Amino acid sequence: MHTIMHLQEAIPKGEFKMIDLLSLDKNSSTHLYIQLAQQLKKLIKEEKIAPHTKLPPIRKLAQKLDINNVTVVKAYDLLAAENTVYKKVGSGTFVAPKLEVDNESPHLDEEVYIDEDSKFDQQIINFATAAPSPELFPVQTFKKLLNKVLDRDKGYAFGYQKSQGYLPLRESISNYLQNYEIQSTAQNIQIVSGAQQGIDILAKTFLDYGDSVLVEEPSYPGALSVFKAKGAQLIEVPIEKDGIKIAELEKKLNKSKPKFLYLMPNFQNPTGYSYSKKKMEKILDLAAEYNLLIIEDDCLNDLNYSSKPTLPLKALDNSSSVIYLKSFSKVFMPGLRLAFLIIPPEYLEDILLSKYISDIFTDGLVQRVLDLYFRQEIWTEQLDYLQQTYQHRYEVMVKSLKNHLPKEVSFITPQGGLNIWLKLPDTLTMEQLYNRALGAGVKIATGDLFYSQQPCQNRIRLSFAAVEAQQIKNGIEKLAKIIKDLLTKNNDILPPL
Ligand SMILES: Cc1ncc(COP(=O)(O)O)c(C=O)c1O
Incomplete structure (x- = not known):
């Protein structure tokens, strides 16, 4: 009612x-x-x-x-x-x-x-951002739990907190991770202020100027920028629909001694691809053989729209090769800046120190509220709600793409996540497409953002995180029309910019 x-x-x-x-x-x-x-x-x-x-x-x-x-x-x-x-x-x-x-x-x-300054941006169908829609945020429930925390903990919620994170939350997370077949304890979890900080802390811990890092090609630009800022050499390994090319990985491991391999094994950003179990096992074998540390960034795993369960790489990691990083930004609220790391014992001390010297601790108030989500068993409800909402958007986007895109444009339908990665014909320039689409009120992310070396000219990433179903339909129709027009070079019939 x-x-x-x-x-x-x-x-x-x-x-x-x-x-x-x-x-x-x-x-x-x-x-x-x-x-x-x-x-x-x-x-x-x-x-x-x-x-x-x-x-x-x-x-x-x-x-x-x-x-x-x-x-x-x-x-x-x-x-x-x-x-x-x-x-x-x-x-x-x-x-x-x-x-x-x-x-x-x-x-x-x-x-x-x-935006935060309450200024108006132009009205736009924004397929470029993978940030979730604010109207999906559980503000009312959060408010209730926040008040509970304030009544219960009073000023303690605002005092200095343990750098590793609020212990009850680490226990809740550790229990919850059993659903993902990940064995952990509160002792090897570090709460961080967003996955971006997690990546930064790991880079700070492991990288010196000139070190090399293996990354997927394409990859998440936020991570690539951190590694580059630390003076690292990025070695890209191409990804295909079931994970990175193993032969290439092996070749690169034979030639260099990377500090770590940064991966997103489920619903990879930007491609949406997920690793097969076979590839995951092979990568872990290689990690053991080459003494390779792996950083698994797993922010989209919960958004699975298929009946096939997804397993994090960490769940298969028997030899402590994987540092697991998970953000709450995509399935809760990015403004809270909450994420966590699971750290194998040998790296624990160094990473804890890096976090401490970065910002001492992550906001204690929001950690306490998130803990209540787990303890009052509201977390699963929150996930189900988002999962269903995004699944609807995903289905609308996939259907619209299939109905409207010309045959020259292809994509592999991901089984989850928030992004679809399109391959366009070489005859199109992405800059032209970007500008035309923006002129028609549709914003896209061009592929070059996701590559550290060779700019890839014929890819775009479309995200449905911030666009509701009807707008997805409208946006894809407009975009498909622009692509068709550009392909036929019939620029005269384009709508005025
Ligand atoms: C793969 C990946 N890792 C990390 C992040 C950063 O997340 P957070 O908001 O938790 O810093 C993002 C954000 O889009 C992402 O896509």
């Missing part, structure tokens, strides 16, 4: 009338700030709020509607951007004198991306 927030409480008269006419539906798929902006705009248009009337102060309106201040700020910003209201510094927000009624205002009817 939908929860409707309706206002009855008394506040100054003019405001009361206005606020009393607002009702937001927290369960609607439309953002609350868009609902609020739409309703205010309607009241203004219907002259129920006179020109130059001051809108309720942000905090007061937020309180009365039981929403965040930020939601009201965003709604007012949205109205200001289309001149429905105006702002007076220090005085507030006022109804603009003449409303240019725009019945098809795109700002209010569709999703708008607003």
Whole structure:
């Protein structure tokens, strides 16, 4: 059942009338700030709020509607951007004198991306980002658990924390990892502030200037940048649909002594490919033979849309060759900056020291809240919800691609994750495609971002993390049309940029 927030409480008269006419539906798929902006705009248009009337102060309106201040700020910003209201510094927000009624205002009817500074980005179907949609974040549950933590732990949640991480959380994670067939204990888990910090800490621990590192080709740019920044030489091993090319890996191991091999064995970023068990075993054999350390970055494993279970490489690691890194960014909330490492005993001391000298510890408050997710058994619910949501988006994207792309464009359907990796004909230049698509309101990630050496000219990564189903359909149709037009070089019929 939908929860409707309706206002009855008394506040100054003019405001009361206005606020009393607002009702937001927290369960609607439309953002609350868009609902609020739409309703205010309607009241203004219907002259129920006179020109130059001051809108309720942000905090007061937020309180009365039981929403965040930020939601009201965003709604007012949205109205200001289309001149429905105006702002007076220090005085507030006022109804603009003449409303240019725009019945098809795109700002209010569709999703708008607003950055942290509440500035408007252009409306865009963003297939370039693999960051999850904020409307999927479990804000209400988080709020409840946050309050529990605050009531329970009070100031202790804000004090200096153990550098290795909040012990109950490490225990919860260790128990939870049994679902992935990974054996660990709280003692060999290090909580880190996001997987990016995990990668940085590992690079800091193991790399000196001029060392070499083996990476998949293509790979996650955030990791490549860290390794390069440490002065490492990157040795790329091409990946195919069941994992990196083993013969190439062996050849490179014979020629060099890399400090480690950085891998994403399940739903690899950017390709979406997953390693076969056979390849995983072979890689572990090679690791034992060549005394090779492996860093497994496993941020998408939970988003499996097939009936075939996926196993982390770490689950097969009997000789402590693998340091396992897992982020909560894609399946929880990236803003919390939460991830963890499982560290074989021989590397523990050095890595713990690197974390300590990086930032001493990861935010204790959010660690405590995440721990309650596990202890109150809400975590599986959270995963199921996201898994189902993303699976729907995934199915829509795969179907749209199959229906609309010309035959010259190919892709291997991944079994999970957030990305689809397209191969385009060499006759297309990615820059041209990127610009055309952006001009039509569709943003894509071009393949060159994911290679450290040779720029690959004919690949793009499409992510459905931040785009809802209908927008996926629209975006893929537009993109396919642009590709077809570029392929036929019939530039004249392209829509104006
Ligand atoms: C493969 C991979 N590793 C690490 C990260 C960084 O994640 P976090 O937000 O936890 O720092 C990302 C982010 O997209 C990623 O795709």
